[in-house]
Amino acid sequence: MVASIGLPKETKDGERRVALDPSAVKSAVRAGYDVLVQATAGVGAGFSDSDYEAVGAKVVPGAAEVWAADLVVKVKEPQPVEWGYFREGLKLFAYLHLAAEPELATALATKGVEAYAFETLEERGGLPLLAPMSEVAGRTAAIVGAHYLAMGSGVLLGGSAGVEPARVVVIGLGVAGTMAARGARGMDAEVTGIDIDLHRLYEAHQQGTVTATLASSEHAIGEAVAGADLVIGAALVTGARAPRLVLREHVTNMRPGSVIVDLAIDQGGCVETARPTSHSNPVYEELGVIHYCVTNVPGQYPRTASRALSAAVAPKLIELARDPGSSKLAGSLNVAGGKIVHPVVAEALQR
Numbered sequence: 001m002v003a004s005i006g007l008p009k010e011t012k013d014g015e016r017r018v019a020l021d022p023s024a025v026k027s028a029v030r031a032g033y034d035v036l037v038q039a040t041a042g043v044g045a046g047f048s049d050s051d052y053e054a055v056g057a058k059v060v061p062g063a064a065e066v067w068a069a070d071l072v073v074k075v076k077e078p079q080p081v082e083w084g085y086f087r088e089g090l091k092l093f094a095y096l097h098l099a100a101e102p103e104l105a106t107a108l109a110t111k112g113v114e115a116y117a118f119e120t121l122e123e124r125g126g127l128p129l130l131a132p133m134s135e136v137a138g139r140t141a142a143i144v145g146a147h148y149l150a151m152g153s154g155v156l157l158g159g160s161a162g163v164e165p166a167r168v169v170v171i172g173l174g175v176a177g178t179m180a181a182r183g184a185r186g187m188d189a190e191v192t193g194i195d196i197d198l199h200r201l202y203e204a205h206q207q208g209t210v211t212a213t214l215a216s217s218e219h220a221i222g223e224a225v226a227g228a229d230l231v232i233g234a235a236l237v238t239g240a241r242a243p244r245l246v247l248r249e250h251v252t253n254m255r256p257g258s259v260i261v262d263l264a265i266d267q268g269g270c271v272e273t274a275r276p277t278s279h280s281n282p283v284y285e286e287l288g289v290i291h292y293c294v295t296n297v298p299g300q301y302p303r304t305a306s307r308a309l310s311a312a313v314a315p316k317l318i319e320l321a322r323d324p325g326s327s328k329l330a331g332s333l334n335v336a337g338g339k340i341v342h343p344v345v346a347e348a349l350q351r
């Protein structure tokens, strides 16, 4: 039975989000739970300790006290410094991305943690706890892509009179890809959207989110990427390792100083040359192409992102505390009884 909920301060590099804002904490307190908030957990997102105290939370100085709660809710997957807090029977609710984090999966399973992932919770065919952050990450991808083009090839997304606009290729037109395409279109770039789901292509085409669409295939991606100034990777198969769609040979054909933003890096990346980067060190160059592969992109807009995440998470958190077997949490349970229990995640990890 869950009596207490813990809200730790995030530990991942550059991560300023917090999983619950004061209004979400108020809902949990009203629902009858003791909420323990680690001091300064919300400061990066503009929420002070006294904001949390005012809604009935107990603010505690250290991470250990928060992790001692029955149910811990946080934004990013626990970092190695936090694994020492894992224990039998602890319930954890967070982004886990276990297909790309085999060591974390092992640590959770061997310590007997019951781990529920935001990103695999399914409702009405969508991913309601991933969508708000994909929206933020997608919008951000267009901004950082434009920014690094200035440092690389020097191409401006919108071009100029007599000069063609930049060519942007977005792979995966789901929530993140659609917002990235809208951002790039908003800056007047030419945007090609690629997906395996023809209905998504049809919708993007009809709505003018993109200037062209392509059905996903190795050949189509190779050709589109070769002519692109900016490639944004946002393909996802829920729970699985990201499909590897942009191959090294495709990157070789890009013009020097072009940019790749691989949002799917949190699931292992959909670009062969992508490897995880951090907010402190967000880019590297490979094959003459600038790669931006930050695994927690929304962390740089902590106020907007925390409020959006918190609004989506709060009702599910209360449901989890009340009834972990509820159908409203479908797909979220990843680790239980010492095993990886989500079939797609288990397959990705070959467990």
Ligand SMILES: NC(=O)c1ccc[n+]([C@@H]2O[C@H](COP(=O)([O-])OP(=O)(O)OC[C@H]3O[C@@H](n4cnc5c(N)ncnc54)[C@H](O)[C@@H]3O)[C@@H](O)[C@H]2O)c1
Binding pocket: 119, 127, 130, 131, 133, 134, 135, 137, 171, 172, 173, 174, 175, 176, 177, 194, 195, 196, 197, 200, 216, 234, 235, 236, 237, 242, 243, 245, 262, 263, 264, 265, 266, 267, 294, 295, 296, 297, 298
């Ligand atoms: N790096 C970050 O900080 C960050 C933040 C938020 C989301 N993300 C990631 O962005 C990715 C996209 O998330 P989303 O919420 O938009 O997912 P989504 O499910 O809404 O969309 C994924 C899209 O990928 C398409 N797709 C699947 N296989 C494909 C293939 N072979 N070729 C082309 N398209 C294919 C799907 O049809 C779908 O339209 C995920 O990996 C997610 O974890 C990363």
